[in-house]
Amino acid sequence: MRGAIFLCLAGLAACDSKAKASDPAGAKAETKSKEFESCGTTMHCESDLRCFDQVCRRTARSTVGDYWAAVGAAAHARGEHDAAIEAYESAIRQYNADKIPNGHPPDIDCGYGAALAGDKAKNERAEKGAQILHRCLLAVPAGSALRERALAELATLNDYGLQPLALGGTKLAERYTKAVEPKAPTGDKVSVNLTADQQPKSWSKITDKVNESKAALIDCWEQYSKATKKDTVAANLTVKSYFYQDPNYADEEGGGFLTDVKFDAAGGGPEGQAQGCVKKALEADLKKLRFGEGFTSKITVTLKP
Numbered sequence: 474m475r476g477a478i479f480l481c482l483a484g485l486a487a488c489d490s491k492a493k494a495s496d497p498a499g500a501k502a503e504t505k506s507k508e509f510e511s512c513g514t515t516m517h518c519e520s521d522l523r524c525f526d527q528v529c530r531r532t533a534r535s536t537v538g539d540y541w542a543a544v545g546a547a548a549h550a551r552g553e554h555d556a557a558i559e560a561y562e563s564a565i566r567q568y569n570a571d572k573i574p575n576g577h578p579p580d581i582d583c584g585y586g587a588a589l590a591g592d593k594a595k596n597e598r599a600e601k602g603a604q605i606l607h608r609c610l611l612a613v614p615a616g617s618a619l620r621e622r623a624l625a626e627l628a629t630l631n632d633y634g635l636q637p638l639a640l641g642g643t644k645l646a647e648r649y650t651k652a653v654e655p656k657a658p659t660g661d662k663v664s665v666n667l668t669a670d671q672q673p674k675s676w677s678k679i680t681d682k683v684n685e686s687k688a689a690l691i692d693c694w695e696q697y698s699k700a701t702k703k704d705t706v707a708a709n710l711t712v713k714s715y716f717y718q719d720p721n722y723a724d725e726e727g728g729g730f731l732t733d734v735k736f737d738a739a740g741g742g743p744e745g746q747a748q749g750c751v752k753k754a755l756e757a758d759l760k761k762l763r764f765g766e767g768f769t770s771k772i773t774v775t776l777k778p
Contacts, residue, residue: 564581586608665774
């Protein structure tokens with residue numbers, strides 16, 4: 474017994490007066506693992522955490538909140554940005570409503586930030602996504618999978634004005650991104666699409682004639698996109714084929730099918746100019762077509778990369 478006391482006194486720094494024979498070595502309270510740090514057993518985790526799959530995790534969770542987070546993760550994987558963001562926001566609201574201690578956990582912030590960053594073409598979402606992902610970084614330990622994923626998501630914002638130095642602090646920054654002027658689209662990949670409420674038997678005559686005018690239509694699109702930085706031009710028109718009987722002739726040989734083309738009235742501004750441009754490119758040529766059948770078809774011509 475005296476020998477044991479002597480050894481403890483001689484090696485005071487290595488003795489723990491609160492230690493028990495059942496405590497694993499190195500599991501002192503001041504060195505126990507924080508949330509998302511590794512563990513071998515719950516005794517290695519801080520008092521409000523438990524060890525699951527060798528990672529310390531909190532047990533105070535909102536089941537409904539976690540459900541909405543799962544919905545958000547699934548929507549994000551499908552590329553459905555609005556649905557993912559809305560689901561994660563529902564998860565956070567649910568955690569607040571359930572009054573869970575310490576609020577929602579960091580993994581929800583990590584997923585929410587990723588969903589926002591996924592819609593990075595919108596400057597306000599790129600900025601908020603960077604902020605939420607930084608909050609995720611500050612809450613999770615170095616070396617964790619959550620931290621690695623958050624950094625990977627932040628890297629996708631590099632071409633959208635992210636200022637990396639804003640991530641270096643231990644507190645949230647006032648601003649994370651610089652406003653980025655959206656790149657003007659180019660006309661080399663513009664496609665011309667036609668849809669109709671009723672396609673006549675000779676529908677191919679209309680599509681062929683429109684495709685013959687593609688160069689002129691792309692000019693319309695380029696003028697519009699340069700003025701607005703938008704990438705879609707749509708024009709609505711009605712094509713009518715009807716039989717005309719020449720009153721100077723009594724038999725059917727004195728008549729035939731004619732074609733009438735009417736475009737919806739163009740408004741003002743760049744949109745109206747673009748629709749007027751499409752009308753100029755197509756109207757005269759479409760009126761020359763002869764279909765040999767009667768019909769009225771409402772058509773939308775859409776120009777988009």
